[in-house]
Amino acid sequence: MKLSKRVKLTNKQLSAILEQDNLAKHSDALLPLLKQYIEVSNNYLKTEFKKATNIRSLVHARSRHIDRLLIALWHHLKIDNSIALIAVGGYGRGELHPHSDIDLLILNGANLSDEQKKLIELMISLLWDCRLKVGQAVRDLEQCVEIAKQDLTVTTNIMESRFLAGNKDLFQQLQNATTPEKLWDAQSFFEAKTHEQKARYKKYNSTSFDLEPNVKTSPGGLRDIHLIGWIAQRFYYPKTLYQLIKQNFIFKNEYYTLVKCQLYIWKVRFALHIVSDKAEDRLLFDYQKSAAKLMGYQDTKNSLAVEKMMKQYYRSALVIRNICDILLQILEEELAVKSQEPEIVPINENYQIVNQRIDVIDHKLFLRDPSQLLKIFHHVAKNNSLKGITASSLRAIRSARHKINNSFRSKKNNKVLFVEFWHILHTSSRAMFLMKKSGVLADYLEPFKRITGQMQYDMFHNYTVDEHTLFLLENLSKFADPEHNHAFPICSEIMQRQQNPEIIFLAGLFHDIAKGRGGDHSELGAVEARQFCIRHKIPTEHASLVEWLVGNHLFMSLIAQKRDISDPKVIQNFAKFVQTQQRLELLYILTVADIRATSHSLWNSWKDSLLKNLYISTCNYLNQDIETNEKIEEQNQLKAKEKLISLGINPTEIEQLWQPLDPQYFAKHSISAIVWRTKIILETLAKNEQDTNRSTNDIVVVGIRSTFQQGGSEIFVYSKDQDNLFAALTATLNRLGLSIQAANIYTDKSGYCYDSFIVLDDKGQILNSQLLKQNIKQAIIKNMGNINNMNLSVQKRMPRQFKYFSIPTEVEFFDDEYMGFTRMELIARDQAGLLAAIGKAFMLTKTRLHDARISTLGEKVEDTFIISNRDNSPIADEQQRERIRNEIKRQLNK
Template sequence: MPPRFATLPNRRAIIDRRTIADALAVLEGADATALRKAGTMLLADAMAAGRAEIERRFAEHPTRGLETAAAYGFLMDQLLRLLWDFTVQRLYPNNNPTAAERMTLIAAGGYGRGEMAPHSDVDLGFLTPWKRTGWCEQVIESMLYALWDMGLKVGHSSRSIDEMVKMARSDVTVRTALLEARYVWGDTALYDEAARRFRVEVQGDTRGFVAEKLAERDARHRKMGDSRYVVEPNVKEGKGGLRDLHTLFWIGKDAYEVQRAAELVGKGVLSAREYRRFNRAENFLWAVRCHLHLIAGRAEDRLTFDMQREIAERMRYADRPGKSAVERFMQFYFLQAKTVGDLTGVFLAQLDETFAARGRRFGLPTIRRSPRRLKGFVLDRGRLALPHDDYFRDDPVRLLEIFALADQHGLEIHPLAMRAAARDAKLIDEHRDDPRANALFLDVLTSPRDPETVLRWMNEAGVFGRFVPDFGRVVAQMQFDMYHHYTVDEHTIRAVGLLARIESGSLAEDHPLATAIFGHIVSRRALYVAVLLHDIAKGRGGDHSVLGAEVAERLCPRLGLSGAETETVAWLVRWHLLMSATAFKRDLSDFKTILDFSGHVASPQRLMMLLVLTIVDIRAVGPGTWNGWKRQLLTNLFESAEEVLRLGHKQKGRSERIAAKQAALAERLGWSQEAYDRLVRTLPDAYWVAEPADVLEHNARLIARAGDAALSIDAQPHAERGATLVTIHASDHPGLFYRVAGAIHAAGGNIIDARIHTTRTGMALDNFLVQDPLGRPFDEPGQLQRLHGAITDALANRAKLSEKLKAKPLPRLRAETFAVQPAVLIDNKASNRFTVIEVNARDRPALLFHLAHALFQSKVTIHSAHVATYGERAVDTFYVTDLIGDKIDSSGRLKTIERRLLDAATGDVDLARAA
């Protein structure tokens, strides 16, 4: 019996094998098929009762993951033994078996370890001495049918011992499964012979096995996102998950011939403290996996947002000031994933010392090597190592010096040195004010080489969070939303890495403006520190920008920054969201927007630093958050604000700007003077200010093609914007905007920006930027055809938008998991000409359509709409006037507009009336 089964309390309450065996013994049936069916029903009832008992215990003790996994394994063992005996004694009795009719049943894979989640597959092996006889095949077939009838998913193999050895030697997956194999029932002598031959004929090539398992692990990590800090992790397969722990155990079992992870302590591979961490992480991860299976009612290993909230509740996490129960649960999850990563490093170091050939190492990249000693540290095959175990204790500042040297010389740190750093990290507490330590830390942070990698090493060793306790508070901290893909510490380290890559020029193609201006930034140190601190106060309650600025004012002098640098860092942290909020939520063609933003920034240096900080912050959020449209908006805002800051708060003559755009367009079009003058007379001044040059040309050619047509629609993908420009030229009438918005959504598009114009001839000229639900240009021929048809039908009143919109699925199903309190902000100071209305709400199908219809009902004219989405949260901003073109200043009317928009944001509207 596996050790974990032996420690299970009151095993007979889960299943009493003797009682069930007695019940099976008296069953009757007309033939073998009927008898098997009766036996299967009895065993299925026993399985259901056993699972109910395990689930009851787990509900009482929801953190006992290993005990629960062992209980499911124990239950399966007893059921298989009962089924085996029933099959060979009652269904296919063989009173005088030949030597070839011996057989044994083994458990393989996770079941072989004695660990099962509620809906895990049952991995079985049927072993025979030679080729299977007819009786063996009858028994195997009957047992498999019974197991399938019980609703179990069974992975099985039936092999002779020779076949088992051959397969294990040629296939690392089979070897791994058999490495964990254990006896369940049947011929014990046959099992012993199989185990002996596996040990002698298969095990032994430890180097090859280890290399293959590490390569397999790396491939799995790449597939799962290659970070243990993704906010919807896979508990089994993800980096830092159960499979990583299993890989360590497999390698340990093969290399050191241990049966249990605890035996690795005796082998000197893990210390007693490290094994306790191993066991704690394994227990927690198993608890989470069992909860996942029970909630889903099937095998489910991805810890999605909706699951996170429910598991946090089941595991009895509670809210704390500034941090919800689910965020506390996930922070503990990521801390355990970090533990798994730490133990992996320790384990590989021990393997390296024991098995790796001189000059070669397992799973680690080849780097430049040098035989030199470095400031007291020694080099072990190109890696920084310690001359003796007390080296950090003798001078704790060396805990930072080792990382600084690794950065300066392009070296790796020996895993045993990392192990010592993790053990001794607390010693740095007393040296946080040491100027040497702070200078070393700042050197790593602002390194022109690869600060991201070295900071990540420092974080994994625990030195980072100890030296900067404010950073330690956000280690493994997630933000419970669909926008942020990583924990706060991982997001921050990635942002620093992106900053270094922009400075080096390696991201010039993605960020030409940021790359071009970087060399003009006077205090790069301040910028690097600002990136480090921009999210440092997340999870404290209150505005993290304000609280983060206070941290900066306290921490920067300690790091050695001057008073001016400290002031700059604090300002950047305080306003690090200002540029993105202005670019994505405001109308940049409204000069008041540029003046207000420039007044806030007040300095060309701050403007440059804020742009770069904004870019790396957005990009470090996760894949897909950066696109060409955001680049264009930020570039437009930067260039407009730079002009104001360099020339003073005086707008370049509006008429001059319009004239310059018109002259440039005339040159690009090449029309006759008469035709061009006719176009210019048609379009209002506001249009020329609002639209960029390429859109002006595109619109002009559409107007020329349209002639006297009542409706013209054009869609043109723009790769650089990451979106498709959809232009509508139609007879203007009330409600046109909301109908077009509804039609675009019904066709499967998402509107990310909209500009609405009315020509002097009474025609609407509306430009929409549209993406597909994955944030890509809406450019497939079928998509564009569907879009054209939907808009045409909507404006001709041929289609019931209500029915089409109700049929559209929610683009991100798990958005329902999040509570976003809707809010409507109305600002009459943000623009000289318009009332600015900002709506914050949970993103849902056709939200823009509902909001635009609410404004239509309120008898207002929409002049531009700006759509920003942050995961499950949508922020839609409208620049509006009343029907005669004036700002709306009546408090009663503004309250009515606010109420209607709130109803639209929450879905409390009649969709049929809206269509």
């Protein structure tokens, strides 16, 4: 290929800078000359990248530029020719990105003289002063071999070594001394390197779809390609992957697909180095938008530029991982054949089990009978002892995937096979993941292909849409497996008695299938599900249920997290919505599976208890095992009083305390909560009577209890009502590192507050530390005595990624259908002291808070507040609503 005029000009410039006469002439100003060279090189690479120059040529050009610099510097410094300067690692492969490490091996034949040491130190120092990140090792041949025996990293560095300058014979001696028969044979090298890979995968939770992947070391990243190259070279020394095409170790289409994906990730990495201006391989939120823009992506109506870039990255990582898995499995099988005869168990005329993997006997089967592309996954799903599919069979599947076309999808038999796959009560997700990884799922279900690699640019969704969907299905399969009964007993009981599990599995498969299209993905997904069911002739009753579940898969979570489910009216209305026990059961397990598959931190004991309590209460209502509000109030009050009397509490004191309480208080709280609160209040009041210097108005009662039924710890505060009370309490709790999940604010007729907060500690757990509980009590009592002078600001370290998300504050008001007050819904970016700021806004606008439900979704909060005017009337006046809205925005923007 002919060089462009600009490349010729740049090469001429670079050569002129490093010309020996020029270096000699400016030896007293050597560093500025070297810096000039690096600057010209960097500017050229950056300019050419922006012009979309082929990434392969840029990566190799960077390596050649550094070669030229090092060789010129080596000769200029007149370093002894008995020493060899060798490029190793990525630099040895000739692959350098703008800020890649320059890994060097300085190989000496004998001990270095002081003069030689000084010259080498000078060279390395000059390179560092040029802002090049240099990794160097100075060793003799014997040291190299000895260290390589112990350290795999050194071995792979030597395998990829490339001679630059000095003693070439010494370099050749190193090559000869590190061949497989002398150092790390194929078997031991394979075992060590795959063990290394497993440890690396574990670091990233074995997913290629993390929202901030490491383009080099995440599963499906560049390191996987390196790994295959290293192991293949050890097996077939000294051949490269390309040379192994002729030996059918890697097929030509696999090789070029792998190269195509590698080149894309190179492009992402090159952009990442430019925008971060350092050797950064983590595709952090800090750089994603800038990298996407540099690569030429643009925002459109339904997707952001960054989402497009990441979608292609994830798809490339998926392909790399799949091909590398196949190649590793081939190598593993070759080793197994050498060590022992394979264990073969016949299944039928088409399939057998080879070393616990299903194997297609005739690899042309899928071409002759494409329906087997679906049938093979039935065998995997029905046999949990299988480890997977043999590499040769996976290859045969990949080679026949083109058969999955419109004609294939329209055939009755294939439709039946696809639905029957989901009719299996999967107790393992292996078959599902294999169907996805092989590409068969996306080929058959075209809408699924659209969400493959689809990311959402936020901190709430930890995975791409397709990966999240598979994790949801995995959760459902765990519910079906009796071994997991202890973790989610209700979900397990429901799942294990399903006669038609395809209903819930298909609902899970379709629940997010319309993400990324714009519009309501639940509604659009329901349409997709309905059309699928019609085409596949799924019984009308089952089809309606799948469609309903997809269309309403977010509703149970919304009710649980944003409504007061202790209110019988909420349960009644939710029960009327779900209508049947079957709908309720399936919606419950779908909701649990969905939330647990969304992110690492979203699921906690509080959400578990909310959904469980909503499910149980709704079950009772549907089975007519629920009583009227009046009956509940009467029974709770009577049973609580009996329990308190049995504990030695004076009944007159109980009645006096309860007299200012509304009947609704007893309906909304459990008997145990009423007993616990009443007891600690009366005990504190009794102690206060002995303190003649203390006014009743000064009393602050604080109780803390862990309640597994609620999945959190309840902090209860009883005190005389005063302005800024909610703001002061939330600020106090936040400062102590507590995460507030819900708040119930109630003031009795005599002006005393019964304020309750459900909290978790900084690890999302129930409070267990007695010292922390004591500190909480002391802090609340101290601050309640000085609210007017209290500083409400909260210093809290927020995740660094938050600043990269712009979330406008939205405040909406609704007439609350349950409590007769006003429901205010807030969407805002999470920030320190958010609840305290909202509490202050309520105080300034004379707004009374009754209940709060706190929902944090990554960087965003979606909180619900039940509010009223001071006289408990709903806030109907639009001007007052606008005052509240403006004050909240003002407080949050301080």
